[in-house]
Amino acid sequence: MLRKLLLTACAGAFLISSCKKSDSNPSPGSIQFSISNEVDGQPIQMGPLNFQNAKGNDYSVSMLKYYLSNFSLLTADGTEVPVNSSYYLIDASLPASESFSIADVPAGAYTKLRFHLGVDSLHNHSGTQSGALDPVHGMIWNWNTGYIFFKHEGSYKDSLGNVTPLAFHYGSDRGYVQVELPLSNLNIDGNTRKITLGFNLNGLYANPIPIDFNLDNNRTSGNRDDVFWEMTMRSNFPGAFQIIKTE
Template sequence: MKVFFKNMAVVMTMALTLLSCSNDDANSNVSGEGTLKLEFDNVYKTADLAMNTAYTNSNGEVVKVSKLKYIISNIKLTKEDGTVFTYPKSQSYFIVDELTPASLLLNLTNVPAGNYTKVTFGIGVDQDQFNLGATGQGDFLTQAQNAGMMWSWSAGYKFVAFEGTFTAPTVSSDTSFMVHTGQTGTDYNYATVTLNFPSNALVRTNITPQVHIMADASQLIDGTNTISLTAANGMGMGAMIMGGSNLALITANLANMFEVEHVHND
C-alpha cells in the first residue's frame, strides 16, 4: 500500500510539473512583437470553391463562379483582456483573390505579443480613406486598378467582385452574372465583420498563429437575403447587380459570409 501511495505521489508530481511547463509555454515571451496570419479559404456552402464548377442555390439556379475578389481593410485584433490592437491603417488594405493563392494569406507583422480572441475587419475601402482623394490612397490605388477593383476614381472601389454564369428553370443556356458592391449614390455599402476565435491566437516572438477563416461565397446572394439572378437578368446583358435595392441586401449578407474554422499556434 505504501508503494501504491508513493507511486501515486510521483505521478501527481509529474502531472503538476507538465501542467506548469505547459502554462509556462503558453505564457512565455508575452512581450515584444510577433506575426499573426489570416488565411482566407473560399468555399461554396460546404464545398471548396472551384472555378467554373456547378453549384445550385436555393432559387434552383445553377451557378458557376469565374471570379471572386474582395477587399479586406482596417484590421483590429482583440486580446482576452479586452484591449484592441489596430493594425496600422496605411498597411491595412488587402485584395483577396481566389485565383491568386498568395493573396489568400495575410501576414500581419509587428503585432504586440498577447492572447487574441477575435478579429474585426472591413469589406471594402472605408469612406474616410476614400475621402483622402486619389493621392491619399498610396500604393493601394494602383494595386486596386491593376486587380480590376476600381470602376473609376470618381465611381470608387469595387468592394466585392463576384462573377460567373448561371442557368435556371427559365434560363436554359449559360448566362453571365456580375455582382459588384461599392459606393452607389448616397449609399456607401461598406461592411464591418467581427469574428470570434474558437481558441486563442497566441502571438509571441516565437509563435506565429494562423487563423483559418472560411469565406462562403454562396452567402453573397443566397444568405439571409436571397437574391434572384433570374429576376436580375435582362436586356440580353445577363444579371448585372451593381446598384439598386439588391446591393444593400448583399452588403447585409456579408456579416454571415465569414467564419473562423480553427486557429493554429505554431
C-alpha cells in the same frame, strides 16, 4: 585603449538589451492569414456551373475579387487593438493573394477578430494610390472616384434553363462592412499564429436574406434600381466569413 573602450561599451549595451529581453514583458508576434474561398466547403473552381445557391440557382464563378482591410483584434473586455491598416485584394484565381502575414501584432490574449470588407471612406476617394489600391487592378469605378469592394462575375442557369451572365459589382462608402468573428483564445507572445479565414459565397447569397439570381443577376452599387440588392449584400457579408481554424 580606444578598442578596449569600444569593446566595453558594446558589452554594456549588449547586457542592457539582453536584460530587457529576459524580463517578463510579452513581445509582439505575427499572424499568417490564409483565405479559403469556397462554396459550402467546396473550393472555387473557375468556369463550370458547379455551384448551387440557397434559391436553387446553378451558377459559376469566372471572377471573384474583393478587398479586406483594417484588421484588429479584441480582448475579452472588448478592447480593440488595431493590428494593421493595410488593404488586401483577394482574388480567388490568384493563390498568392489568398495568404498574407501581419507582423508586429501586440502581445495579448484575444477573443475576437475584426476586419472590414471594402475600403474605408478615407481611402475610397482618391485614384492616385498604389499597392492593392492601384487602379490597375480593375477595382475602381469608371464614373466615381472610389473602389469596387467586391466583384463576382460568372453565369447562372435561369428559370428557363438558359445559361445567362451573372455580374455583381459592389462598393460604396455605405457598403463598407465590418466583420467580427470569435477566436478561441488567440494568445500572441512573440510567436507566429496562423488563421484560416473562410469566405463562403453561398453564405453571402443566403444569410440572412437569400438572393435569387433570377431577380438579381446584373447589379451594380450606385444604380438606383440596385439599391435593395446592395443593402441585401451588406447585411449578408458578415455571415459569409468564418474562422475555419487557428493554429
